[in-house]
Amino acid sequence: MMYRLVALIVSAGMAAILARFQAAPFWPGFLAFFVVLAAGAAILELAVAQAEEEPFVRRVSWGSFLIRLALGLGLYLSLSFYGYPNEQERAGYVFTDAYRRDQQAWELAQSGLPLTRAFEERFYADQYGGLLAISAALYRYLSPDAHRPLLIVALAAWVGALGGVYFWRLARRALPLQAARMATWLFAFYPEALLLGASQMREPFLLTFSALFFFGVMRAREEGLLFHWEALAGIGGLLLISPAGALAFSLALAFWLWMERGKRLPGWVWGALLSLVLVGAALFVVSVRGTSVQEGSGLDVIGEWSRLVVRWGAYQLERSSGWVQKLFREMPPIFQLPFVVGYGFLQPILPAALVEPASPLRQAIAIGRALGWYILLPLLLFAFRAVWKSPMPERRGWMALLILVWAWMIVAALRGGGDQWDNPRYRLFFLVFQALLAAYAWIQRDRWWRRLLAVEAFALLVFLQWYLSRYYHLGGRLPFFAMIGLILAFALLMFLGGWFWDRRRSGR
DSSP, X not given: OHHHHHHHHHHHHHXXXXXXXXXXXXXXXXXXXXXXXHHHHHHHHHHXXXXXXXXXXXXXXXXXXXXXXXXXXXXXXXXXHHSOSSHHHHTTOSOHHHHHHHHHHHHHHHHOOOGGGGGSTTXXXXXXXXXXXXXXXXXXXXXXXXXXXXXXXXHHHHXXXXXXXXXXXXXXXXXXXXXXXXXXXXXXXXXXXXXXXXXXXXXXXXXXXXXXXXXHHHHXXXXXXXXXXXXXXXXXXXXXXOHHXXXXXXXXXXXXXXXXXXXXXXXXXXXXXXXXXXXXXXXXXXXXXXXXXXXXXXXXXXXXXXXXXXXXXHHHHHHHOHHHHHHHHHXXXXXXXXXXHHXXXXXXXXXXXXXXXXXXXXXXXXXXXXXXXXXXXXXHHHHHHHHHTSOHHHHHHHHHHHHHHHHHHHHHHHHHTTOTTHHHHHHGGGHHHHHHHHHHHHHTOOHHHHHHHHHHHHHHHHHXXXXXXXXXXXXXXXXXXXXXXXXXXXXXXXXXXXXXHHHHHHTO
């Protein structure tokens, strides 16, 4: 009871702060923010009370909530002064998608049209319409007098924090206590997730619903139920926000269940998953038909759309950079898509974030995002060894996560075309799997972990020198492929040397 009272008081204080910094009447704004924040605080506390290790979960969830809210407010204010001189950043938006969707949500809220119009082609800013409809509903019923963009940030902040609670309950079933805590910290405070969770974007909703769905499936399996309410709520939320995401995550969970059990799944599981796949595919086809693909069957639409997306991503990457155009001219066409994938794996590139000219605010954002990725990436690489040396009874489930994480990274790289913003955002959708796998890799560390870190450090230093020479003409610059060859040679030397050293020691 005490925690709920404190939560209401904190919600009132945050509502007052947010209302104060919106260019709109204070009291209507305070009431709107208080409704959103108080509802979020109540739901968050209810979820925390049902979790194991309640004090730890409360610290993580409320810390995540407050950081996202503070980050959202800070970016909203600072972008208008220190961002680039364009309409989007002057309005306080980090992401172009967020700006377009939010503007159209306000337009729909003021139009008097039914909110279901959000799912029509006219409102192009949201491909699926779910978040657009939610945003328009908040504006229409809580803020009809003025456009308050931070209202959606407040909603995204507590929804994103709620995902950490259900992820913790999931991690406790999959990992030892300390590893589960590490995975939860990673899920709740991963920089890319914090940035997107402090914006008017889909990702905080997708991450929370995916964690809820996965936890619900595990809980239903433990209790011998067809479905648990968490699974139904999770898949329902995914279908609302992104039918394509619901389809992808359902297929991923089906694969994990099949691999983890090591035997045939019951018929009802396949029936339920098939239903979800059909619903997700139907909604996805409806969302893309008539926009960039020709008429045809559902599979034709999905296949043609996928081909166009990959081709467009590669084209966008080539067009965005003169040196990529040069590299594409020098390499055989067969190597261009693998290059796009590899380039996407490295995004956001830490040396580039440190060196490339940008406004101080944008550079700080870039460095934070890149640091988070280059802490997570070696853990995902080491997961290959961690899974390989794991005992057989548990290897199947972790092998499934390893395959899912890296397969999705390839999909994200192709879909995002190696873009430093889109590619990490698409990749983030499987953060549930990535955080679990990274924590498992962490507890399996051995001498090969230090060798992998040495290779990463060497690669980052080589890339840093390359970017310094490119932008500031400091030192000589190796040709790009010679630089890649140098890094691969060092990695080969490190790993072969380590292997011979281990054999020599074991032979004594």
